[in-house]
Amino acid sequence: MCYNCLDTPDPVCHTISCNSTATERSQQMRAAVLNEVGKPLVIDDLTIAEPGTGEALVRVVAAGVCHSDLHFIEGTYKRELPLVLGHEVAGIVEAVGPGVTNVVAGDRVIVGFVQPCGYCDRCQSGRPNLCETQTTLRGPDEPTLRRGETPVGALAQIGGFADYSLTPASGLVKVPAGVGLDIAALVGCSVTTGYGAVANTARVEPGSTVAVIGAGGVGLNIIHTARLVGAERIIAVDLVEEKLDLAKEFGATDSVYAGRGDAVQQVHDLTGGGVDYAFEAIGLKQTARQAYDMVRRGGTAVVVGMVPPEDTIEVPGxxxxxxxTLKGSFYGSARFHVDMPRIL
Incomplete structure (x- = not known):
């Protein structure tokens, strides 16, 4: 069955399982490919493999543009090229490989960018976001994507800027009826990352004070979740005044324009000595250190942004x-199959 045409023959349908698609095109799709660092993505025709053991083929319905993708375009984080980016994805399962029991064709799903193995120490201890092995089902000579004879990588084993994603099924989370896949896609990254940083990593307590550096997609979700868990005061910090206005719509009680003097001092002035929790949601060592300096004695600073791997965050002796406490938060310390349905 074709879930794009709904069984109605369509000569231009790109759905792989559609009976109207010619045999030679049965595994062809379009994707936005990063061929060179610093250059625009190029729309190209790729061949995608059929799902193997433990894999699922997902037709991409919605894919968010996350700032993390920009890190790979700019070369801050490096991957072998060519590469299909996109890791904030939701869609419809087209087909599954042998051994897949958690989803079936037709299921509406979030495509998680961590595919936990379920067996390592981190998975067994309830921290699947830190899976030590990741579910890797293919060898280096078995790429999911090709352009002609050239292998093409898929970021996070998703490669969501494409018509389809072939991914380990362990990373899929079903989307309830009535929830739009455009909304679900955001839960695949920015919402869960922000929610989990507050609820799981920091465990912000009711009545506490919070500062959030960076009022982008992740930062706004940190702010919103801090409000939901009962933080008394939430201070948004940014260099863009329009973002600070939006932050107040998401629950910020105060704002600090970082272009007007020392942001750390402004937070201290507002709180009389610093906040209980500070979150860095940009990805710079300078703002990570600012988050540390914004918290009062006994406070917790959480680095959520993708600080470049070669950078060092220095703290006083x-x-x-x-x-x-200075700690990191990866994917909101989330238990995906618990947290994502709860968010939805």
Whole structure:
């Protein structure tokens, strides 16, 4: 059955399972390919493999543009090229490979960008976002994507800027009826990352004070979740005043325009000594250090943004005396099959 044509023959349908599609095109699709760092993505025709053991083929219905994708375009984070980006994805399962039991063709799903193995120490301890092995079902000579004879990579084993994604089924989360796939796609990354940073990583307590550096997609979800869990004061920090206005719609009680003086001092002035929790949602070592400096004694600073891997975040030696905590948050410390349905 073709879930794009709904069984109605369509000569221009790109759905792989459609009976109207010619045999030689049965595994062809379009994708936005990164061929060179710093250059625009190129729309190209690729061949996608059929699902193997443990894999699912998903027709992409919605794909968010996350700032993390820009890191790979700019070369801040490196991957072998050519590469199909896109990791904030929702769609409809077209087909599944042998051994897949958690989804069937026709299911509406979020395509998670971590595919937990379920067996390693981190998975067994309830931290699948930190899976030590990741579900990798193909060898280097078995790419999911090709352009002619050239293998093409898929970011996070998703490659969502395409008609289809062939991915390990362990990363799929079903979307309830009535929830739009455009909304579900955002839950695949920015919403879960922001929600989990507050609810799972930091475990923000009711009545506490919070600062959020960066009022982009992830930062706004941090702000909104902080409001939901009962934070008394939520301070948004950004260099763009329009973002600060939007942050107040999401629940910020105060705003700090970082272009007007020392942002750390402004937060201290507003709170009389610093906040209980500070979140860095940009990905710079300078703002990560600012988050640390914004928290009061005994406070917690959480780095959510993708700080470049070669950078070092320095903290004062007196960290022992102040009992401050600096910690990272990857994918919101989420248990995907619990947190994502809860969010939806």
């Amino acid at each position: 007196l960290i022992w005396r102040e009992e401050k």
